[in-house]
Amino acid sequence: MEKAAFAIPDLRAFLSALDAAGELTCITEPVAPHFEIAREISRRDGQPVLFENLPGYPGWRIASGYVAQREHYARALGCAPGDLVRRMAEAIAHPQPPAEVEAAPCQEVVETEVDLDRVPIPRYHPLDGGPYITAGITVIHDPDYGRNVSFHRLMRIGRDRFVARIVEQRGTDTAWRKSPAGLPMAVCIGVPPHVLLAAAMSPEKGVDELAVAQALAPTPTVRAKTAPLRIPAGVELVLEGVLTHEFTTEGPFPDLTGTMDGTREQPIFRVTAITHRREPIFHALLPAGLEHKQLMGMPREPTIFAAVNEVAACTGVRITPGGCSWLHAVVQIEKRGPEDGRQAIEAAFRGHPSLKHVVIVETDVDIDDPAAVEWAIATRFQADRGLHVFPDQPSSSLDPSARQAPGAKARTAKMGLDATISWGAEREGYRRMGYE
Numbered sequence: 554m555e556k557a558a559f560a561i562p563d564l565r566a567f568l569s570a571l572d573a574a575g576e577l578t579c580i581t582e583p584v585a586p587h588f589e590i591a592r593e594i595s596r597r598d599g600q601p602v603l604f605e606n607l608p609g610y611p612g613w614r615i616a617s618g619y620v621a622q623r624e625h626y627a628r629a630l631g632c633a634p635g636d637l638v639r640r641m642a643e644a645i646a647h648p649q650p651p652a653e654v655e656a657a658p659c660q661e662v663v664e665t666e667v668d669l670d671r672v673p674i675p676r677y678h679p680l681d682g683g684p685y686i687t688a689g690i691t692v693i694h695d696p697d698y699g700r701n702v703s704f705h706r707l708m709r710i711g712r713d714r715f716v717a718r719i720v721e722q723r724g725t726d727t728a729w730r731k732s733p734a735g736l737p738m739a740v741c742i743g744v745p746p747h748v749l750l751a752a753a754m755s756p757e758k759g760v761d762e763l764a765v766a767q768a769l770a771p772t773p774t775v776r777a778k779t780a781p782l783r784i785p786a787g788v789e790l791v792l793e794g795v796l797t798h799e800f801t802t803e804g805p806f807p808d809l810t811g812t813m814d815g816t817r818e819q820p821i822f823r824v825t826a827i828t829h830r831r832e833p834i835f836h837a838l839l840p841a842g843l844e845h846k847q848l849m850g851m852p853r854e855p856t857i858f859a860a861v862n863e864v865a866a867c868t869g870v871r872i873t874p875g876g877c878s879w880l881h882a883v884v885q886i887e888k889r890g891p892e893d894g895r896q897a898i899e900a901a902f903r904g905h906p907s908l909k910h911v912v913i914v915e916t917d918v919d920i921d922d923p924a925a926v927e928w929a930i931a932t933r934f935q936a937d938r939g940l941h942v943f944p945d946q947p948s949s950s951l952d953p954s955a956r957q958a959p960g961a962k963a964r965t966a967k968m969g970l971d972a973t974i975s976w977g978a979e980r981e982g983y984r985r986m987g988y989e
C-alpha cells in the first residue's frame with residue numbers, strides 16, 4: 554500500500570496504517586463489482602479488505618470493512634476503544650471550524666462529461682433494485698441551518714443520475730423541501746473513518762457535522778467544482794449535482810435488519826460533475842453487514858450518553874449488535890439515587906428516538922459482554938419493580954413489527970429494564986464473587 558502524499562488524514566493514510574499492522578487483506582485476483590464482490594466481502598464480514606483488480610474498471614480499487622469494528626475508529630482517533638463514546642460526545646459538544654484549502658487530492662481529475670459507467674458502483678444482491686452507492690456521505694447547505702452532512706443510499710438509474718432514499722424530517726429532507734429549484738448536493742465516497750463517524754451522528758440542527766469531524770481529527774474542506782458547497786478535501790471521489798423534485802421508484806434494497814426494504818417513490822439526484830483522485834478507491838459497504846451496523850449504531854451512543862448524564866452519572870453506552878445495532882442499547886450508570894434507573898431509561902429514549910428497548914446496569918457489569926448484561930437482568934431485575942413500558946411511541950421505520958402507516962411515522966411500544974441493584978438493598982448480596 555503506497556505512503557499517503559498529503560498531510561490530510563485520508564483513507565489512504567488509514568489503509569496504510571491497517572496494512573502496517575497486518576490488518577488489511579489486499580486481493581489482486583480479478584473480482585467483479587457486481588454480486589461477486591458482495592460475496593467476497595460477506596465471507597470476510599468485519600475484516601478490512603482492498604480489491605485491487607476490478608475487470609472493466611482500470612485504475613480503480615474498492616475498499617470495504619475498514620470501519621466495521623470499534624477498534625478501527627479507536628485507531629483513527631488515536632484513543633482506546635473504551636474512550637470512543639466520551640471522545641464522540643466531546644466532539645458533538647465542542648465542534649471546531651474546519652480549515653479551508655484551495656486545492657485537494659479529491660480534485661486531481663475533474664469530469665464534467667458525466668458517465669457513471671466508468672465508476673465501479675456494485676450490485677450487491679440479485680433482489681436489489683439496481684447498483685447502489687452505500688457509503689457515500691452527502692453534503693448539503695440548508696438556507697436556515699447551514700451545512701449538513703449525512704448518508705443516503707443511492708440507486709443508480711442512468712449515466713448521470715440516481716434515485717436517493719431520503720428519510721423524512723431529517724436534515725437533507727427539510728432542506729430539500731425548502732429548495733423548489735432543487736437542492737445542490739455533493740456525495741463523497743472513500744471517506745476517512747472520523748468523517749464517516751461524524752456524518753453518521755445526528756447532532757442538533759445547525760451543528761455542522763464537518764465541524765464535529767474537525768473536533769475528532771483534521772478535516773480540511775475545499776470548494777466543490779460545480780456546486781456551491783465546501784466538501785471534505787481528503788476523500789477519494791465526489792459526485793456533484795442537484796437533488797431534484799423529479800421522482801422515481803427506489804428499491805428494493807436490504808435494510809440494516811437484514812430484511813428487504815420495499816420500494817418507494819423517491820427524488821432523483823442528477824450528477825453534474827465527477828471529481829476524484831488518481832487511481833481512486835471506491836468504498837463498498839455491505840448492506841446489513843458489520844460495517845453498516847457499526848456505522849449506524851455507534852454514532853448514536855454519544856447522544857444517549859449526553860442525555861443520560863443530564864439525569865444520572867452515566868459511565869458507558871453500547872448500541873448492541875443483537876438489536877440490529879439500532880433498536881437496543883445497554884446503559885451503564887453509577888447509581889446515586891432510587892430513581893436513577895427509571896430516569897436513565899427515559900433519557901436513553903430521548904438520546905436516540907429510534908431506540909426500542911434499553912437495559913440499565915451498574916459499573917460492575919461489563920457492557921461489552923452480553924452474558925454479563927443478562928446476568929444483571931437475572932440477578933438484579935424484578936419485572937414488577939424495574940420494568941417500564943411506554944405504549945404508542947414514534948418508531949423506527951426499520952422495525953418490521955412496528956405499526957406502519959404509509960406517509961406517517963411508524964408507532965411502537967418501548968420498554969426499559971432497570972437491572973440496577975434496588976435502592977437501600979444490602980449490596981453485598983448482589984456482588985459477583987471471583988477467584989482473582
Ligand SMILES: Cc1cc2nc3c(=O)[nH]c(=O)nc-3n(C[C@H](O)[C@H](O)[C@H](O)COP(=O)(O)O)c2cc1C
Nearest residue numbers: 703704705706718719720723724753754755848849
Ligand atoms: C451506512 C448508513 C446508511 C444510511 N442510509 C440512509 C438512507 O439511505 N437514507 C436516510 O435518510 N438516512 C440514512 N442513514 C441515516 C442518516 O444518514 C443519519 O441518520 C444521519 O445522521 C442523519 O443526519 P441528520 O439528522 O443531520 O440529517 C444512513 C446512515 C448510515 C450510517
